Amino acid sequence: xNNNFLPICMEDLKERGIEQLxxxxxxxxxxxxxxxxxxxxxxxxxxxxxxxxxxLAQPDWKKKESIEALGRPRLAxxxxxxxxxxxxxxxxxxxxxxxxxxFSPGGVMGKRPDNATIVYCNLIRxxxxxxxxxxxxxxxxxxxxxxxxxxxNSLKRSILLDSGADLISYGMGERxxxxxxxxxxxxxxxxxxxxxxGTVYKTRHLENVYEYEMLPSYEELKGDKLNYAKSxxxxxxxxxxxxxxxxxxxxxxxxxxxxxxxxxxxxxxxxDRIYALPYQRTYHPIYEEAGGVPAIxxxxxxxxxxxxxxxxxSFCALTFHQGRIIQxxxxxxxxxxxxxxxxxxxxxxxxxxxxxxxxxxxxPSCQKQLTKGVCPNRQCLFPTxxxxxxxxxxxxxxxxxxxxxxxxxxxxxxxxxxxFDYLIYDKDESFFRELVEHHVSGQLKxxxxxxxxxxxxxxxxxxxxxxxxxxxxxxxxxxKLGKNQYLVPYLMSSHPGSTLKEAVALAEYLRDLGxxxxxxxxxxxxxxxxxxxxxxxxxxPRTMEKVYVPVNPHEKAMQRALIQYRNPKNxxxxxxxxxxxxxxxxxxFDKHCLIRPRKMATESWKAKGEKNTKEIREKHTTYAEKxxxxxxxxxxxxKKKTIRNVHKKKQG
Numbered sequence: 001x002n003n004n005f006l007p008i009c010m011e012d013l014k015e016r017g018i019e020q021l022x023x024x025x026x027x028x029x030x031x032x033x034x035x036x037x038x039x040x041x042x043x044x045x046x047x048x049x050x051x052x053x054x055x056l057a058q059p060d061w062k063k064k065e066s067i068e069a070l071g072r073p074r075l076a077x078x079x080x081x082x083x084x085x086x087x088x089x090x091x092x093x094x095x096x097x098x099x100x101x102x103f104s105p106g107g108v109m110g111k112r113p114d115n116a117t118i119v120y121c122n123l124i125r126x127x128x129x130x131x132x133x134x135x136x137x138x139x140x141x142x143x144x145x146x147x148x149x150x151x152x153n154s155l156k157r158s159i160l161l162d163s164g165a166d167l168i169s170y171g172m173g174e175r176x177x178x179x180x181x182x183x184x185x186x187x188x189x190x191x192x193x194x195x196x197x198g199t200v201y202k203t204r205h206l207e208n209v210y211e212y213e214m215l216p217s218y219e220e221l222k223g224d225k226l227n228y229a230k231s232x233x234x235x236x237x238x239x240x241x242x243x244x245x246x247x248x249x250x251x252x253x254x255x256x257x258x259x260x261x262x263x264x265x266x267x268x269x270x271x272d273r274i275y276a277l278p279y280q281r282t283y284h285p286i287y288e289e290a291g292g293v294p295a296i297x298x299x300x301x302x303x304x305x306x307x308x309x310x311x312x313x314s315f316c317a318l319t320f321h322q323g324r325i326i327q328x329x330x331x332x333x334x335x336x337x338x339x340x341x342x343x344x345x346x347x348x349x350x351x352x353x354x355x356x357x358x359x360x361x362x363x364p365s366c367q368k369q370l371t372k373g374v375c376p377n378r379q380c381l382f383p384t385x386x387x388x389x390x391x392x393x394x395x396x397x398x399x400x401x402x403x404x405x406x407x408x409x410x411x412x413x414x415x416x417x418x419x420f421d422y423l424i425y426d427k428d429e430s431f432f433r434e435l436v437e438h439h440v441s442g443q444l445k446x447x448x449x450x451x452x453x454x455x456x457x458x459x460x461x462x463x464x465x466x467x468x469x470x471x472x473x474x475x476x477x478x479x480k481l482g483k484n485q486y487l488v489p490y491l492m493s494s495h496p497g498s499t500l501k502e503a504v505a506l507a508e509y510l511r512d513l514g515x516x517x518x519x520x521x522x523x524x525x526x527x528x529x530x531x532x533x534x535x536x537x538x539x540x541p542r543t544m545e546k547v548y549v550p551v552n553p554h555e556k557a558m559q560r561a562l563i564q565y566r567n568p569k570n571x572x573x574x575x576x577x578x579x580x581x582x583x584x585x586x587x588x589f590d591k592h593c594l595i596r597p598r599k600m601a602t603e604s605w606k607a608k609g610e611k612n613t614k615e616i617r618e619k620h621t622t623y624a625e626k627x628x629x630x631x632x633x634x635x636x637x638x639k640k641k642t643i644r645n646v647h648k649k650k651q652g
Contacts, residue, residue: 004280005033006043007054009069022051023181024073026120027137028089028112029082029103029295030287031057033280036299037083038137038173044277045174051075051181057284058104059120061113067123072131075184077124078177079165080137081116083295085526087139087151090114093524094553095151102298105283105290114151121163132190134180135159136169141321142528144168144200144259145235145249146218146228148536150525155222155536158249158257160202166190168200171321172307174274175263197241198263203256209248212258213238217250225537226544232533233541239319241265242373265308265327265370272333275304281340298352301341302415303334305399306356310365310380311419313449314460315495315523315531318357324374326361331399335406342408349410351403359416360423360431362396365389382460385425393423393431404438414439420446420470421462429473436477440485444474447490450498451509458497458540458547460530489515493559494550495523496534500581503559507574507594508586516566522556565594 007013008031013021023046027039035041043053054073059066082089082103089112090098097109104111113119117139124133143159160168167190169176176198183193194201194208203209213234221228231249238244241262249257266274281300283293307327309318318324334354341347353359364370365380366388380386403412414435423432435444448467449459456463471487478485491510493503510516525532534540534547550556558580561573574595578586586594 004278005031005055005284006040006047007070008057008284008286010071013054013070018052020052021054021070021073022046022075022185023053023078024056024070025053025078025080026056026059026067026124027080027082028058028086028116028120030105030111030293031055031284032103032293032296033282033284034296034299035275035277035279036302036304037295038080039082040279041274041277042078042136042173042177044279045178045274046181048277049178049181051185058111059123061116061119061123064123064127067120067127072128075181076132076134076190077128079117079120079124079133079135079140079163081120081139082112082137085139085142086112086114086116088524088526091151093522100294102294105287105293107294108290117159117165118163121165125164132167132184133163133165134167134169134177135163135165136173136177138317138321140165140168141170142317142526144170145215145247145257146221146231147527148228148525148532149527150532150535155228157218157251158200158202160200160257161251161255166201167193167196169198170200170259171198171262171323172266173198173263174266174270194258195260197260200257200259203258204254206248206256209246209256209258212246212248215247215249217252219252226539229533229537229539229541229544232528232530235259235528236319236530236541237376239323240373240376241323241325242369242371243376244373262323265323265325268328268330271307271327271329275329275333275337301344301347301351302353303337303351303403304356305329305334305354305359305396306361309357309361310374311358311361311422312379312382312460314458314534315492315529317526317529320528322357324365324380325369326364328362331402334399335402338403338406338409342406347408349408351409351412353415354400354403354412355414355416357416358419358422359414360393360396360418362399363390363392379460381419381421382462383457384462385421389425391422391425391427393426393428397431397434400434400439411441412439413441415441415445418444418446420448421466424466424470424473429477432473433477433481436474436483436485437481440483443486443488445488445490446470449490449492450495450502450506452498452502452505455495455497455502458531458534459492459495489517490521491517491563492521492523493563494556496531496540496547496549498550498559499548500555500558500562500577503562504578504581504583504586507562507565508592510563511565511592511594516564520560520563522560562594571595571598 025039025043033040039055046053054070056070100107101109117135121133140159145158149156176196179196215231216227241264244261247259283296287293308322308325310324380389400412449461450456451464453463525535535549538549540547558573558577561570562577564570565574578584587597
């Protein structure tokens with residue numbers, strides 16, 4: 001028993017004289033008492049407001065008794081799959097089972113079930129029948145209405161219906177959860193808690209639902225993918241807490257799922273109070289024997305400075321989960337947290353990160369957002385920066401300077417991601433200079449994602465010319481400061497809009513850069529993103545225009561292989577891709593070529609399946625008619641001199 005942690009077993013309750021908990025928080029993660037873990041943050045917040053909370057971490061879903069380990073709570077069960085979606089946690093984009101789980105003791109895989117939120121809720125219903133169940137976390141938030149499920153390749157209902165829960169607390173949850181707790185404690189039935197912002201509930205009648213927008217029914221969504229695209233974009237345009245409307249999604253004639261507008265953003269004072277709660281900042285001692293919980297290593301010496309992101313990348317779920325309005329902590333709050341670990345014996349003098357979803361966002365993108373919200377049909381940075389955009393790094397620069405001056409601190413790194421377009425738009429280059437001088441650990445990771453504007457437009461990213469401006473400035477500052485620091489670009493394959501033509505262009509870019517990524521990020525269609533909607537429907541929900549979508553696993557493998565064309569294991573896939581794309585000019589001995597010719601290579605890739613090849617070729621042919629191709633260099637005269645030199649080297 002350890003009184004510094006929230007109770008996790010009946011012995012803890014007896015030691016503290018607790019007869020019955022108010023809330024039992026069921027989570028798919030191991031119990032780590034750190035504010036980066038939602039079960040710790042929300043559990044401590046409820047505790048600070050007078051509620052008795054216990055953590056039931058990773059119960060054995062095969063045994064009903066495991067859900068009874070802390071007894072029946074007085075008010076409700078709180079259920080979350082954990083900090084990650086359980087399906088993303090378990091499976092790679094190729095749907096292969098992952099080998100490790102950083103959120104489990106010792107990194108052991110298999111401590112939680114697939115679709116953990118649904119499984120835990122069903123277990124609670126078996127054990128306790130009709131008891132209030134509130135679900136939340138990333139898994140529930142992104143499945144709050146009908147959604148495309150990549151793992152089953154089907155359109156699924158709201159998770160509220162499949163789980164049998166009473167309410168979804170979506171988003172970050174602090175405001176909505178405290179209101180729900182207050183309502184339950186005052187005796188209001190969970191079925192009558194229909195007024196809390198940031199929640200989703202179900203009802204059989206709409207008489208008491210006011211000022212709502214009706215979405216297409218689940219049956220209509222299943223019947224026509226275009227209906228889903230329209231419905232999804234309506235949802236996307238109503239994620240703002242100030243301007244968002246109440247949405248209703250019908251299921252048949254007798255059931256409605258109602259999404260209330262998002263909860264209002266936290267003030268800086270509220271953020272500071274939450275992060276000042278008495279976290280132990282480590283995993284529970286019961287995991288020591290298993291080697292601890294690996295996920296703590298990424299956050300133990302890191303600092304969260306903000307929430308939200310107005311970047312609006314199409315493949316990112318932040319718009320649906322944290323929203324586009326930036327919420328920040330004060331300098332004093334962040335420095336006080338830093339002081340809690342800079343004397344830790346394991347602290348080596350390096351603060352690993354100071355940031356959030358996007359490190360260099362420290363204020364809303366414009367002045368109106370905290371009163372009127374974000375524009376529903378306009379992005380702040382895409383396709384070009386809004387005229388009202390406020391670009392200012394001065395506050396972030398001051399914060400980093402204060403952290404650098406703390407005793408025992410050697411270096412303050414920024415690893416959570418810099419939005420390079422926002423940085424390059426800043427006319428004052430002092431932050432950029434200090435970033436290069438003080439906050440890069442040999443290499444700076446940024447996310448251009450691609451280099452073809454046709455793909456970038458679908459990603460919601462700026463044109464490649466913006467990234468080129470950034471890289472030029474980065475090199476210039478490194479030279480001025482006498483630094484030899486590299487840029488590591490995150491690149492994505494197989495995103496909607498990317499044909500083999502764009503994949504080859506990306507490979508050529510890497511060739512010219514002299515860089516081959518060790519890992520490739522293949523597009524992963526997770527719930528509730530614009531990109532996933534494109535993947536499922538074949539249209540861009542913002543314009544309803546058709547989009548090329550690489551869904552064939554073999555084509556996805558080819559696009560991924562092109563990014564790592566130097567890897568010998570990828571030779572056959574690269575050969576096939578270049579042949580299908582009409583770019584056999586890149587197979588040869590010239591320095592512009594990606595791979596060398598190899599006898600019998602054609603037979604090798606043909607043996608992998610004529611059906612896939614035919615399907616991919618036909619699909620590309622359809623899109624090729626609409627798009628200009630590069631001139632075919634296959635029939636150009638060979639550079640005999642180059643070939644002769646190669647043979648001389650081989651002989652010599």
